Amino acid sequence: MHSYLIDGLTVLFPFEAYQCQLDYMKAVVECLMKGQNGILESPTGTGKTLSLLCASLAWLEQYKIHNSDSNEAPVQIIYASRTHSQLAQVVKEFKSTDYNRMKITVLGSRDQLCIHPEVKNLENSSDKISVCREKVHRKTCLFHRNFEISKPDIIKLPPMDIEDLVKAGTQRKFCPYFAARELKEKADIIFMPYNYLLDAKARRIHKINVRKSAVIFDEAHNIEQQCEDAASVMISSLDLAACLDDITKVMQWMIKSQSSEYLSTVSTDDNEENNIDANALTITQDQISSLKLKIMKLEELLDEMKTTKGNIPSPGDVAFKWLKSAEIDFTAQGDIQQLQDINQFIAARCEYNSF
Numbered sequence: 001m002h003s004y005l006i007d008g009l010t011v012l013f014p015f016e017a018y019q020c021q022l023d024y025m026k027a028v029v030e031c032l033m034k035g036q037n038g039i040l041e042s043p044t045g046t047g048k049t050l051s052l053l054c055a056s057l058a059w060l061e062q063y064k065i066h067n068s069d070s071n072e073a074p075v076q077i078i079y080a081s082r083t084h085s086q087l088a089q090v091v092k093e094f095k096s097t098d099y100n101r102m103k104i105t106v107l108g109s110r111d112q113l114c115i116h117p118e119v120k121n122l123e124n125s126s127d128k129i130s131v132c133r134e135k136v137h138r139k140t141c142l143f144h145r146n147f148e149i150s151k152p153d154i155i156k157l158p159p160m161d162i163e164d165l166v167k168a169g170t171q172r173k174f175c176p177y178f179a180a181r182e183l184k185e186k187a188d189i190i191f192m193p194y195n196y197l198l199d200a201k202a203r204r205i206h207k208i209n210v211r212k213s214a215v216i217f218d219e220a221h222n223i224e225q226q227c228e229d230a231a232s233v234m235i236s237s238l239d240l241a242a243c244l245d246d247i248t249k250v251m252q253w254m255i256k257s258q259s260s261e262y263l264s265t266v267s268t269d270d271n272e273e274n275n276i277d278a279n280a281l282t283i284t285q286d287q288i289s290s291l292k293l294k295i296m297k298l299e300e301l302l303d304e305m306k307t308t309k310g311n312i313p314s315p316g317d318v319a320f321k322w323l324k325s326a327e328i329d330f331t332a333q334g335d336i337q338q339l340q341d342i343n344q345f346i347a348a349r350c351e352y353n354s355f
Contacts (some may be wrong), residue, residue, distance in 0.1 A: 007033065011058040011097040015049065021051045028055035030216055039220070049093050052216060057099040060188055060214070073212050077189040081198050081218040082226070084112060084162055087191045090218070091161040094189075104159045105183035105194040107206055112162050115170050115178035116143055143175040150174045154182060181206065185225050194226040202321045240299040243339070247292045250342050252284055285336045291338050297326035
């Protein structure tokens with residue numbers, strides 16, 4: 001390792017640094033020490049990632065020493081890049097530094113981290129979320145139960161990228177998804193895709209506190225597109241048709257479950273199962289009928305829209321007018337909650353192959 005004194009801060013570098021790398025690290029250290037924003041660039045192949053990691057981790061190490069008596073939440077470094085494959089490369093470079101003893105985690109979705117055979121084989125991400133939550137709630141996921149038991153051992157894991165964590169979870173039968181979130185609490189540096197930072201909902205879900213963090217956006221020229229994606233949603237006629245199909249299934253189940261003939265044919269265990277599901281479903285038949293009419297109206301309006309080759313650019317308020325025509329506006333939080341309840345209910349029923 002080579003040692004460099006940059007603005008009073010000792011930075012350890014894996015090899016002899018070029019002048020452009022020293023200049024880059026000096027700019028990083030200056031931003032961190034002054035608590036200011038910085039836009040830094042360096043040509044491809046000049047060791048930018050290593051320079052970022054070594055300078056920022058050296059600063060954090062010194063900061064922790066000087067603030068060891070503070071009762072405030074610890075300062076963390078958040079390193080965001082566009083894709084998980086890029087993050088895997090960054091973690092690989094992190095392991096080559098003298099700071100590889102520091103604690104890290106890589107945040108990912110269930111798509112990358114879930115190892116439960118029933119959940120990971122679902123095609124839709126929202127289905128994975130619903131089924132996972134239901135299994136965790138019912139304590140029927142072996143991997144989550146083992147995660148809860150193995151927390152003391154999990155926090156001692158060496159630095160791992162997503163592939164390493166999935167491999168460790170598979171071998172030791174613990175959930176990599178919840179392990180990554182647990183490791184985040186004590187991590188010195190957290191690696192994540194852009195959207196985990198830019199999407200307010202993702203920040204809430206993963207409890208990401210940017211106020212007490214030094215945030216690094218790698219390849220920042222991609223951020224504009226990511227911001228647009230985070231503020232966008234795509235709704236197709238297929239989505240609405242699938243939604244109507246799910247609502248209809250729940251309506252049919254509600255009618256069926258209240259019939260005396262149905263109740264007399266199910267076993268005691270089935271009754272207990274259905275009671276649990278019925279209690280979880282807070283929506284009434286009148287509410288679900290009203291909701292179905294609104295979704296049908298949306299589908300009808302979408303079908304009426306004239307289409308030409310390619311996309312039709314329109315002002316953003318067109319979407320609001322479309323939704324309002326189906327009586328869905330900013331006051332319709334109840335409708336959204338009802339759809340979430342239905343989705344959760346279907347996930348619970350599917351666990352018993354009841355739909």
